[in-house]
Amino acid sequence: EAGVAQSPRYKIIEKRQSVAFWCNPISGHATLYWYQQILGQGPKLLIQFQNNGVVDDSQLPKDRFSAERLKGVDSTLKIQPAKLEDSAVYLCASSPSGAYNEQFFGPGTRLTVL
Amino acid sequence: GQQLNQSPQSMFIQEGEDVSMNCTSSSIFNTWLWYKQDPGEGPVLLIALYKAGELTSNGRLTAQFGITRKDSFLNISASIPSDVGIYFCAGLTDSWGKFQFGAGTQVVVTP
Numbered sequence: 001e002a003g004v005a006q007s008p009r010y011k012i013i014e015k016r017q018s019v020a021f022w023c024n025p026i027s028g029h030a031t032l033y034w035y036q037q038i039l040g041q042g043p044k045l046l047i048q049f050q051n052n053g054v055v056d057d058s059q060l061p062k063d064r065f066s067a068e069r070l071k072g073v074d075s076t077l078k079i080q081p082a083k084l085e086d087s088a089v090y091l092c093a094s095s096p097s098g099a100y101n102e103q104f105f106g107p108g109t110r111l112t113v114l
Numbered sequence: 115g116q117q118l119n120q121s122p123q124s125m126f127i128q129e130g131e132d133v134s135m136n137c138t139s140s141s142i143f144n145t146w147l148w149y150k151q152d153p154g155e156g157p158v159l160l161i162a163l164y165k166a167g168e169l170t171s172n173g174r175l176t177a178q179f180g181i182t183r184k185d186s187f188l189n190i191s192a193s194i195p196s197d198v199g200i201y202f203c204a205g206l207t208d209s210w211g212k213f214q215f216g217a218g219t220q221v222v223v224t225p
Binding site: 108 | 118120145147154155156157158159162164202204206210211212213214215216217218
């Protein structure tokens with residue numbers, strides 16, 4: 001069974017530029033999560049989707065971050081414009097509907113903002 | 115907001131030694147999870163706990179769900195070099211699967 005796929009793996013941009021990350025969850029997983037992991041910290045949930053609907057985006061900085069999961073499968077997370085403090089690893093995870101303990105994480109995208 | 119305090123922050127141990135780490139919170143959780151994260155990878159689930167007082171093992175790993183539901187412990191017995199990594203606890207805060215993660219315990223195993 002293929003795992004959670006993310007791309008790109010690494011991205012370096014300058015502040016005020018835009019960036020987008022892509023995630024393809026495990027086939028059949030209805031729930032998709034985007035986390036931000038700053039160096040030395042645990043993952044922090046940014047947004048959670050159930051199919052193509054948003055369940056929780058209370059910690060998403062909506063003035064600069066946006067995410068979509070239009071067809072209820074893959075998802076994109078965008079930052080526009082980026083700030084220095086956005087440097088982090090962005091992790092995508094997915095789980096079967098209702099089985100929230102079975103969260104499978106992708107390898108993450110490491111973003112560096114200069 | 116809710117805070118998960120994970121300790122110790124890091125551990126340097128010799129191969130063969132046992133390792134203990136814990137997570138505490140001011141809030142009650144319904145589920146505790148323990149993950150391991152290797153460099154450049156996403157976290158991988160090790161153990162899930164669902165009931166207060168529950169003790170669960172996975173090979174050399176043993177985790178317990180505290181009776182007060184505000185803490186959890188992870189033990190690694192007879193550590194080996196591949197145990198190196200960062201271990202995270204995570205507590206489930208609501209029925210929609212929103213987990214809160216601790217800051218992690220970095221484990222370094224020396225031969």
